[in-house]
Amino acid sequence: MDRRIFLSGLAGAGLAFLGGCGKAGSSSASCVSELKFPASTVKHQPEEVVSKVKNTPIAWTAYPKPYVTMPEPPGKGGTVSTFQILFSSPPPGLGKNPWWQELNKRLNVKLQPTLAPSPDYATKLLTLAASGNFPDITYINFNQNGQYNGAGFQKFIAQGAFHDLTQYLSGDGLKDFPNLQRIPPLTWQGSSFQGKLYGVPYPIQAVNGQLGMYRKDWAEKLGVDNPKNADEVLEMFVAFATQDPNGDGKRNTYGLDGLRQSMWMGMFRAPNNWRLGKEGTLQKDFETEEYRAALEFTNKLWKKGAIHPDALTLTLNQNQDLFHGGRTGFFTQGGWGFFGNQPNTDYTQTRQNNPKANPQPWLPPGHDGGKPAMAIGTASYGFGGIPSSVKDEKKIVELIHIMEYWAAPFGSEEFTFMYKGIEGKMFNYVKGAPVAVSNGNQNWANGINYLCGPGEINYFYANQPGEAERMQHWQEESLDGATADPTQGLYSPAWVQNAASLVKMEQDAFNRIATGAQPMSHLDEVIKTWKRQGGDQARKEFQDALQKCK
Structure with a gap:
């Protein structure tokens, strides 16, 4: 970011x-x-x-x-x-x-x-x-x-x-x-x-921004490497937080520094912002079952202690420091500057702190063992x-x-x-x-x-x-299997006017539900408010724009 x-x-x-x-x-x-x-x-x-x-x-x-x-x-x-x-x-x-x-x-x-x-x-x-x-x-x-x-x-x-x-x-x-x-x-x-x-x-x-780096050495040591589905992914990150992967005898590690929403959206194949139906109708991502499954998965990670307790307030530099210092087992930002032994890459800085560390690329599997659907x-x-x-x-x-x-x-x-x-x-x-x-x-x-x-x-x-x-x-x-936003490049006056508040509304709901501050039923109320405050009008305008592109 x-x-x-x-x-x-x-x-x-x-x-x-x-x-x-x-x-x-x-x-x-x-x-x-x-x-x-x-x-x-x-x-x-x-x-x-x-x-x-x-x-x-x-x-x-x-x-x-x-x-x-x-x-x-x-x-x-x-x-x-x-x-x-x-x-x-x-x-x-x-x-x-x-x-x-x-x-x-x-x-x-x-x-x-x-x-x-x-x-x-x-x-x-x-x-x-x-x-x-x-x-x-x-x-x-x-x-x-x-x-x-x-x-x-x-x-x-x-x-x-x-x-x-x-x-x-x-x-x-x-x-x-x-x-x-x-x-x-x-x-x-x-x-x-x-x-x-x-x-x-x-x-x-x-x-971009969804190419992750994980501590492969931790996963191999704990016997949880190469997870094939959502349950095994959960097992890996919980193990990072509970089974002393750094070997110092202390409970001082976490699986993740943040909620990492985009990773789980890809794992459960949620839409990239919107899903376009056969009739030309648009469904917002948080209106889908895939989105709810990804949100429930994030809440499981949180409840089992896999996610750092300060996840919602950590800065990018703090996230990097946690990974470089061997306190978290996963970090994602981009991928282009992750690897290589040149100075200042995340790989180099992690290895400088621990020469035995083995940070490697990680992409989530599909929740059911198939392929994920990352967002383009x-x-x-x-x-x-x-x-x-x-x-x-x-x-x-x-x-x-x-x-x-x-x-x-x-x-x-x-x-x-x-x-x-x-x-x-x-x-x-x-x-x-x-x-x-x-x-x-x-x-x-x-x-x-x-x-x-x-x-x-x-x-x-x-x-x-x-x-x-x-x-x-x-x-x-x-x-492979990545999805595009069907509204990319289209114009909706309602979205231009309300995008900041609508996106914040959705993000706040995800964060609060994921961290247990609100129950899953809270999402239904947020969706209703989102629709009234410009979401449905933006949907209609995007649908009209898509019709003109046929």
Whole structure:
């Protein structure tokens, strides 16, 4: 969740001041399914392993030899302003930042970034909206499922704040931007709105945030490894909390740091937000028996002491510390940075605390011994949009080409500069792969290089044969039977207006029932309230939108 910000305030923000159509071009598309994307013309590299399973990240057997994808600078010599999110300390200013100076030369523009620290991002974005003065490239960040700020951005779009870029970013138009052709169609679709594209996305794994790491050594020691169904999963995590897996003779371990709702939803094959019936009707996830089964399972874990008692208040850093320190037997966030023996991965930090630890990937089985049904997300952290205040079409095309530089393919000369830095000052090649320079200034690019890069749809682990392919296979398993949200990219005014309160209502009910604060009957009352306070109206509007897509 560290890279996804809840923008609940956006859903109810008044944006009537944003007038005009704001379209760079017209598009007949009105549904996600109508978006078309040409096959990539970028040459595959010899080190590239492309999965046969659709939407699976690429694995790299070695870092490719440097190659150039954009021989000419994309900029025309002017000034380009940006609004971006910052997840770390800010970079040095331009005068003391050789990387930023070099970036300006490579782009042939004077880049003027505004970097909003992640806790302040939502407020600063709303401030920009209130002023009606978005920067030339404005990054719109998605939260875990896109519901909060996705709804907020839909309101921006409805008010005409950003250009419709569909004619450039799909169909034949995309052929003018070869690097962008490498972005998976699922990512384009996941960041679309009513079948239209309003920016260049930052791709992520299709199944993200649900790829877990568990203490396999604990499971083997206690004889509960490789659970085949829900009962055996329960047995494993209860054993982690009750049978002294770390061998210190104390009752100081837990199976889980949190409720981990998405894991059990996948195990019981609950819908991904909504389930689409044969008649075109939508059923909300918490209206299904599968959801209730997952909730009951979570309550069993809680009652048997498998879940940390502070599960509802622990922060991400605290969750990581518990797992790294051998106090919990399971952790999940993403998967891309879990493994590998490079510094700061969860695998490395866990092994540093206990060299005998064996953290390994874990995906729940289906509750009945079959396959789980994990949720497919937006496949995007967000995207860079171009505000309608930019009137010159040539400027719009220039800005897309500038974002194309950010989106250069993994291992290219442009990618290496954007995400590894300046050779000799920020990294050196070691056995053919870029390795950070010890004591080098690693924060020159902080925040500035986070916009629409392809890093997380590529698996690469330097000098670790087979690791990238193993991670790729893990994603393939996660995608097998995974389900999409049928309302993704559709517009419901009621959902835009009420998403923050409706999602919170559902989440609070799950938490209270799972932890025993309320009985299962409480869910029925919450569903009734949810329907009255905008849920049923959103359902109708989504159903109407789906009918138009037939």
